[in-house]
Amino acid sequence: MxxxxxxxxxxxxxxxxxxxxxxxxxxxxxxxxxxxxxxxxxxxxxxxxxxxxxxxxSRVAQAFRQGRTGTIALVLPNVGGPADELEMISLDFYMSVAAGAARAAFREGYAVTLTPRISTAEEWHLIGPDGVVLCDPLSADSRIDMLEEMGIPVVSIERDPARPGSPYYASGDNAQNIRDLLDHMHQAGARRIALLSAEATWAWVLDGEHAYRAWCAERGLPPLVVPVSLDRLEADSYRATCALLDGDEPPDGIIASAEQYSEGSTRACRERGIRIPDDLLLAVGMDSRFAQQCDPPITAIDLRPADQATAAVDLLLKRLSGEQVDGPAIVPSKLHIRGSTQRGPAPFSDTATDDGHSRRRDPADAWPMTPP
Amino acid sequence: MxxxxxxxxxxxxxxxxxxxxxxxxxxxxxxxxxxxxxxxxxxxxxxxxxxxxxxxxSRVAQAFRQGRTGTIALVLPNVGGPADELEMISLDFYMSVAAGAARAAFREGYAVTLTPRISTAEEWHLIGPDGVVLCDPLSADSRIDMLEEMGIPVVSIERDPARPGSPYYASGDNAQNIRDLLDHMHQAGARRIALLSAEATWAWVLDGEHAYRAWCAERGLPPLVVPVSLDRLEADSYRATCALLDGDEPPDGIIASAEQYSEGSTRACRERGIRIPDDLLLAVGMDSRFAQQCDPPITAIDLRPADQATAAVDLLLKRLSGEQVDGPAIVPSKLHIRGSTQRGPAPFSDTATDDGHSRRRDPADAWPMTPP
DNA sequence: CTGAAAGCGCTTACAG
DNA sequence: CTGAAAGCGCTTACAG
Known part of the structure; x- marks a missing residue:
């Protein structure tokens, strides 16, 4: 007894x-x-x-009996490290990813575990997830190899550039997104569009650059790719933008690939009295509250992070159940055209965001005009 | 067999x-x-x-045998709801909380589960955590009652105002924080400081308002509390600031209690050509990247969210192990004095943040001057 | 100081 | 169509 x-x-x-x-x-x-x-x-x-x-x-009895844990680990870049070094390329993006993953997993009876920054197989054994959703893998990301060798399947959000043909990721259509954005800015009058690109091997960076160069070549326009470090997001994008603006042939459009780059660019323009959109069109490759609330609001690509997370979780659960995986999951993104790329009167520019995703504002707030 | x-x-x-x-x-x-x-x-x-x-x-065998799950659920406000309604009062704060909690729990052999928005006991049973860390409880928060009745102990980040004497929370010293900030702004010359306060029953709001009123009374200064809705953070704080600035006796200082309020206030000032800090001192009750990177950077209270999360997890684990709980845990905050409240030359205002928490910038970036 | 045995709650191969 | 039994890996009360 x-x-x-x-x-x-x-x-x-x-x-x-x-x-x-x-x-x-x-x-x-x-x-x-x-x-x-x-x-x-x-x-x-x-x-x-x-x-x-x-x-x-009893979920734990079931899990025990079935030799699993009922847990999916979520790995966000730079979360769980020393708290003082929390520096992510987009808080908004990852917060939505986390929320979407938690929701999708719960629906299927799984729990999402927030993974602290760990590195060794030993530590992964302590977490012991059935599978992992990994955000923004590096090229040939060693964490994927390690986990797969441990028998823990991984699905990434964004693909690992060094794993061509892998179906195990969810992502937006990065190349098409940049093309759509370029088309829009071109149509709005920009002829020298610079790209503030991240110094990283992330797929969305590589895809974006590649698409950008191809697009420029097709139109015979000069490619202006400015690599910006990941170390000091805002400061370096500020500096890069300053260099562009103070150069011989300043651009008439800038695409900042990440949220914080748009912050640095905004600051550089403001300092110089360069008006957006009158003197320069500005857009950002990843939507954020900053982009939505800036003055003027910044045109941005909404990558639908929660949808990407849901797709990634679904792929992972299919792998876990041994089903055929129909990956990769390419999740439709949405271009939100806002004031930063629209010249002239356009009282309600954000109507493209009638999907409930944009901030709930009434028209009076939606279009803050420049100071008198 | x-x-x-x-x-x-x-x-x-x-x-x-x-x-x-x-x-x-x-x-x-x-x-x-x-x-x-x-x-x-x-x-x-x-x-x-x-x-x-x-x-x-085997962690799951151990958990099974011991009738526990080895899991702590983290409840963030508004995470896990419909993805399109992700609207939090501070992304930075909660992201750091999540990272800190994951780290602290892992150290003790627990996993942190990200909780989707759920409400019923039924759903909680499916999650089945050993304990819960709940961020920003409402007054008399019914989730706490429900969980405690289910035998799941809860520790909150910020206290539940309707549970006086409860030791089960971690928090900053909200009243002292506001006093420190007011003292600083007063010393910097402000005599009519307005408080943009949230329309909520959160403890930090109530404590802040109370401390603010007491402080004003002590100095014979007029209290200017402006309640701002939680529904449309940026837009409503913008409107509230406009009303203040356009009133008969505009303030010479504003404390925005939440990150997004500072964004609305900044916009309102910018529109009117009101210069910060020359014409108005601006500070925010919760540090954020926005505050750090704004032009000028905004003085803010760093609530040390990761430390609060660590303290909350520690309290919770003590409850779980039946140890004496020495709560509440009052976590020291840190006032970062920045350009928005410092008039005149102050080349390196952010030196108070020499703790590595501030953005790594070199001095050239630390003090962006207003445009020529 | 050490071991044999029970049992946590469940699922599954197998026998009827 | 249903049941008896084994067993997942571990911890613990109890007996030696």
Whole structure:
């Protein structure tokens, strides 16, 4: 006999249900898990009794029995490191990813574990997830190799550039997004569009640069790619923008690839009295509250981070269940055209964002005009 | 015999260790868990053998046996809801909280589960955490009652105003923070300081307002509390600031209680050509990248969110282990004095942030001057 | 100081 | 169509 039971709070077990129904635990288990061996009538009766008794299967017992943990680990870049070094390329993006992943996983009976910055297999064993959703893999990301070798499947948000052909990622259509944005800015009159690109091997950076160069070549326009460090996002994009603006042939359009780059660019323009959009069109490759709330609001690509997270979780769960994986999942993005790329009167520029995603504002707030 | 084993990958179990050491599993368990019944020599030998064999205890088996899950749920306001409605009072704050919690929990062998927006006990049962860290409880927050009734202990970040005397929270010293900030602004010359306060029952709002009024009364200064809705953070703080600035007696200082309020205030000032800090001192009650990177950078209270999260997790784990809880945990905050409240030459205003928490910039970036 | 055994709640191969 | 039994890996009360 075991004096200490974990039936704390008088948990109703499968055994209790079996006794109440006058059947065996096997039958209860089958009835509850829709194994097709029972008469529909028996099944219904057992399910009713289980409900009446307030039976809830123990998730940990199930997980234990099945040799899994029911857990998906979410790895965000730079989260969980020393708190004082929390520096992400876009808080908005990752927060939405986290929310979307938590939601999608919960629907399927999984929990999302927030992974602190860990590196060793040892530490990963302590976390012990069934699978991992990894944001922004580096090129040939070693974490993916390590985890897969441990038997822990990984699905990434954004692809690993050094894994061509891998179906295990969700992503936006980075090349098309940049093309759409360039087309829009070109149409709005820009002829020298610079790209503030991140010094990183992330796929969205490489894809964006590649698409940008191709687009410029097609139109015979000069490619102006300015690599910006990841170390000091705002400061370096500020500096890069200053260099552009103070150069011999300043651009008439700037695409800042990341949220914080747009902040640096905005600052540089403001300092010089360069008006947006009158003197320069500004757009950003990743939507954010900053872009939405800036004055004027900045045209941005909404990558639908929550949708990407949902798609990544779905792919991962398919891998876990051994199903055919129909990846990669290319999630449609949405270009929000805002004041920063629209010259002349355009009272309600943000109407493209009638999807509820934009900030709820009334028109009076949607179009803050420049100071008198 | 069970054809399907969960010893996938040939897991080394406690049984294997026992066999290799020539002892019983009981002895192995005791040796590994430092139960004081073994000879030190035996213990060391078993631990060595376990290491050599690459034994790792199964966390889910342990959890199962002990009737727990090894999981702490983190509840952030408004995360996990419909992705399109992700609107938090401060992304920076909660992202740091999440990172800090994940880290602190991991150290103690717990995992942090990101909780989607759920409401019913039914849903909580599916998550099944051992305990919950709840951010920003409302007054008499019903989630706390529900969870505690379910036997799931809760520790909050910020206190529940309607639970006086509860030791189960971590928080900054909200009243003292506001006083410090007011003292600083007063010293910098402000005599009519307005407070943009949130329309909410959160403790930090109530404490801040109360401290503000007391401080004003002590100095015979007029209290200017402007309640701002939580619904449309930026837009409403913009409007509130406009009303203040356009009124008969405009303030000479503004404290925006939340990150996004500072964004609205900044916009309102910019539109009117009101210069910060020359015409108006501006400060914000919660530090953020926006505050750090604004032009000029905005004086802000750094609430040390990761430290608060760590403190909350520690309190929760003490509750779980039945230890005496020495809560509440009042975590020291830090006032970062920046350009928005410093008139005249102050080349390196942000030196108070020499703790590595501020953005790594060199001096040239630290003090962006207004445009020529 | 150490071991044999029970049992946490569940699922599954197998026998009827 | 249903049941008896084994067993996932671990911890613990109890007996020696």
């Amino acid at each position: 075991n004096g200490v039971s974990n039936a704390i709070g008088g948990r109703v077990t499968i055994r209790d249900v079996a006794a109440a129904a006058g059947v065996s635990v096997t039958t209860v288990s089958d009835a509850l898990n829709d194994k097709g061996k029972l008469r529909a009538e028996t099944r219904a009766r057992i399910q009713r009794i289980a409900r009446e008794l307030g039976y809830r299967p | 069970n054809g399907v084993s969960n010893a996938i990958g040939g897991r080394v179990t406690i049984r294997d260790v026992a066999a290799a050491a020539g002892v019983s599993v009981t002895t192995v368990s005791d040796a590994l868990n430092d139960k004081g019944k073994l000879r030190a020599e035996t213990r060391a030998r078993i631990q060595r053998i376990a290491r050599e064999l690459g034994y790792r205890p």
